[in-house]
Amino acid sequence: MNLFTELRKLVIAELGAMVEAGALPAGLDMTAVAVEPPRDPAHGDMATNAAMVLAKPAGQPPRAIAEALAARLAADPRVARAEVAGPGFLNLRLKPVVWQGLVKAVLQGGTDYGRSDIGGGAKVNVEFVSANPTGPMHVGHVRGAVVGDALSNLLAFAGWNVTREYYINDGGAQVDVLARSAYERYREANGLEPEIREGLYPGDYLIPVGEALKAKYGASLLDQPEDVWLAEVREFATEMMMQMIREDLAALGVTMDVFSSEKALYGTGQIEAAIDTLRGMDLIYEGVLEPPKGKTPEDWEPRQQTLFRSTAHGDDVDRPVQKSDGSWTYFAPDIAYHHNKVKRGFDQLIDIFGADHGGYVKRMKAAVSALSNGRVPLDIKLIQLVKLYKNGEPFKMSKRAGTFVTLRDVVEMVGADVTRFVMLTRKNDMALDFDFDKVLEQSKDNPVFYVQYANARINSVLRKARDAGVAVDDATLAGADLRLLDHAAELALIAKLAEWPRLVEVSARGNEPHRVAFYLYELASDLHGLWNRGNDEVSLRFVQEDAGTTQAKIALARAAGVVICSGLAILGVTPVEEMR
RNA sequence: GCACCCAUAGCUCAGCUGGAUAGAGCGUUGCCCUCCGAAGGCAAAGGUCGCACGUUCGAAUCGUGCUGGGUGCACCA
Numbered sequence A: 001m002n003l004f005t006e007l008r009k010l011v012i013a014e015l016g017a018m019v020e021a022g023a024l025p026a027g028l029d030m031t032a033v034a035v036e037p038p039r040d041p042a043h044g045d046m047a048t049n050a051a052m053v054l055a056k057p058a059g060q061p062p063r064a065i066a067e068a069l070a071a072r073l074a075a076d077p078r079v080a081r082a083e084v085a086g087p088g089f090l091n092l093r094l095k096p097v098v099w100q101g102l103v104k105a106v107l108q109g110g111t112d113y114g115r116s117d118i119g120g121g122a123k124v125n126v127e128f129v130s131a132n133p134t135g136p137m138h139v140g141h142v143r144g145a146v147v148g149d150a151l152s153n154l155l156a157f158a159g160w161n162v163t164r165e166y167y168i169n170d171g172g173a174q175v176d177v178l179a180r181s182a183y184e185r186y187r188e189a190n191g192l193e194p195e196i197r198e199g200l201y202p203g204d205y206l207i208p209v210g211e212a213l214k215a216k217y218g219a220s221l222l223d224q225p226e227d228v229w230l231a232e233v234r235e236f237a238t239e240m241m242m243q244m245i246r247e248d249l250a251a252l253g254v255t256m257d258v259f260s261s262e263k264a265l266y267g268t269g270q271i272e273a274a275i276d277t278l279r280g281m282d283l284i285y286e287g288v289l290e291p292p293k294g295k296t297p298e299d300w301e302p303r304q305q306t307l308f309r310s311t312a313h314g315d316d317v318d319r320p321v322q323k324s325d326g327s328w329t330y331f332a333p334d335i336a337y338h339h340n341k342v343k344r345g346f347d348q349l350i351d352i353f354g355a356d357h358g359g360y361v362k363r364m365k366a367a368v369s370a371l372s373n374g375r376v377p378l379d380i381k382l383i384q385l386v387k388l389y390k391n392g393e394p395f396k397m398s399k400r401a402g403t404f405v406t407l408r409d410v411v412e413m414v415g416a417d418v419t420r421f422v423m424l425t426r427k428n429d430m431a432l433d434f435d436f437d438k439v440l441e442q443s444k445d446n447p448v449f450y451v452q453y454a455n456a457r458i459n460s461v462l463r464k465a466r467d468a469g470v471a472v473d474d475a476t477l478a479g480a481d482l483r484l485l486d487h488a489a490e491l492a493l494i495a496k497l498a499e500w501p502r503l504v505e506v507s508a509r510g511n512e513p514h515r516v517a518f519y520l521y522e523l524a525s526d527l528h529g530l531w532n533r534g535n536d537e538v539s540l541r542f543v544q545e546d547a548g549t550t551q552a553k554i555a556l557a558r559a560a561g562v563v564i565c566s567g568l569a570i571l572g573v574t575p576v577e578e579m580r
Numbered sequence B: 001g002c003a004c005c006c007a008u009a010g011c012u013c014a015g016c017u018g019g020a021u022a023g024a025g026c027g028u029u030g031c032c033c034u035c036c037g038a039a040g041g042c043a044a045a046g047g048u049c050g051c052a053c054g055u056u057c058g059a060a061u062c063g064u065g066c067u068g069g070g071u072g073c074a075c076c077a
Helices: A003-020 A050-058 A062-073 A096-112 A139-157 A173-189 A204-217 A226-251 A270-280 A331-343 A355-371 A407-414 A416-423 A447-467 A474-478 A488-498 A500-509 A514-536 A547-571
Strands: A046-048 A079-085 A089-094 A123-127 A161-168 A258-261 A284-288 A304-308 A319-322 A348-354 A378-383 A386-390 A432-435
Touching (some): A003 A046, A003 A062, A003 A500, A050 A089, A062 A079, A096 A474, A123 A139, A139 A161, A139 A378, A139 A386, A139 A407, A139 A416, A139 A500, A139 A514, A139 A547, A173 A204, A204 A226, A226 A407, A270 A284, A270 A331, A270 A355, A304 A355, A319 A331, A331 A348, A331 A355, A355 A378, A416 A447, A447 A514, A447 A547, A474 A547, A488 A500, A488 A514, A488 A547, A500 A514, A500 A547, A514 A547
Parallel strands (some): A123 A161, A123 A348, A161 A258, A348 A378
Antiparallel strands (some): A046 A089, A079 A089, A284 A304, A304 A319
């Protein structure tokens, strides 16, 4: 139940009636008519811009339309007051019974309250993480993983058919480097001195890989030329890395639906097919690129290359898909991979990239636009970096020494729940500070704690009522006499709960899961505020002398708890019942 | 040189896709509390939304041009 869409229906219906009555011209476009929460609650519970939006096409002054509409809306049993304000806003005040009914609806809906069907079952593919399978995931990957997973949860909740996907970059030179690095560890496992040359991966995490290679191959690969062992070791090491990455993701609570392999695109004609598809659209040609103006690379020399005419689809320059020796560039399999996603029938694609890949956005969108004839939109979310702090001091990590903070380190230090919540407390394109101490602080300054504490308080009050012998199961609470919830502070909290379905839709439409985290913080704040007022005004406490009143109050608390749990579920955070 | 991202209170950040007097936390100032309904509460001060034009009933939000910061810029993935 979304009160805003219901009231919008009412507004549209009354506008239609005004057309019928000849008060408005026929054929008006109503799509811009919105019913929203007003910025200032003093203005009312809801506001509509209908009169202002329609003034010009209807050829009438906005206030005149607003006055006429107000008179009609005021007759609805749900509307307590309809007032024209400002340039033509129409502010609505709802009757308490509407809010009381909402509490009941929340309790009956449970965590399905707020679920939406705006996605219409459309198939959306969310590609995220896609870290190179050459080592453990580090903090840089964590944020992308959390955002992608939470976004997937959000879209699923809003009615999309979501596929979470990880693209394994196992086709390029970096997995050869992995194989060579693992081979040295294999030699080490056989009692030889490893030669970790410059350019190889020095990390200790390859030691177990070396040992596993020894267990499988014994000494048979020793002193063999590279072309004998490279392919086998590469596959073996890549598989072990992916195993590790899967476990790391699991530790963070992330489960992928599909792992797609870059290597699998080679030798199957898929790359050729994708390029041929583009060629058939006259988007592939042989040519020589101009050097970038202002900054010509030292070793620049004109080269004849196979180019993708990405400029035909909004890119700034055309992009090479084949090197001068005829082999594919990295971009070619990326095109084939996205072609593959389009062919699998997705209606929408979302890629989550690190901000350092911002340069690829236009060419990737160009490729998808061309390959799908503009049918499939591709949204690319760029994730800004995470700066680590420890007690307010920058937390240094040295890549050169091979000591970097891994995903596993973060999860072990602060837990998956805290990690996930904090990663969503900023818009994806804003840099985020992550302080190992502050995120664990038990105070109002810490949004994670603040939201969890709200839920704990709700559970605490439920326990207390139960101990006092009051039935507080959801069915009983839904049947309580909710008319007892009539205090302005209580109705205000309900109004906040009424925003939840709308917030889900807005967040999903914009692919912005962080909004959920901010909403939960606000909801927690309202809950704490009401709780604090109970310190002075006993009548606002949740547990009362009289069982019926207690049930009504607890129904509100429980409804708030339902929404908090629902929101936390989207973030992938486990609600806590007690603060300990 | 070009492209993309960012710029909002002293600090860290929201701002629901164009709405009303731009919000929150921290910090500051002033009261209150020290009660496990505990891990504080209430209130106040604090703003040229980087700058300048433009679009319209209306702009932090859209467009153009600047300023400052970040990222990336042909056979590396």
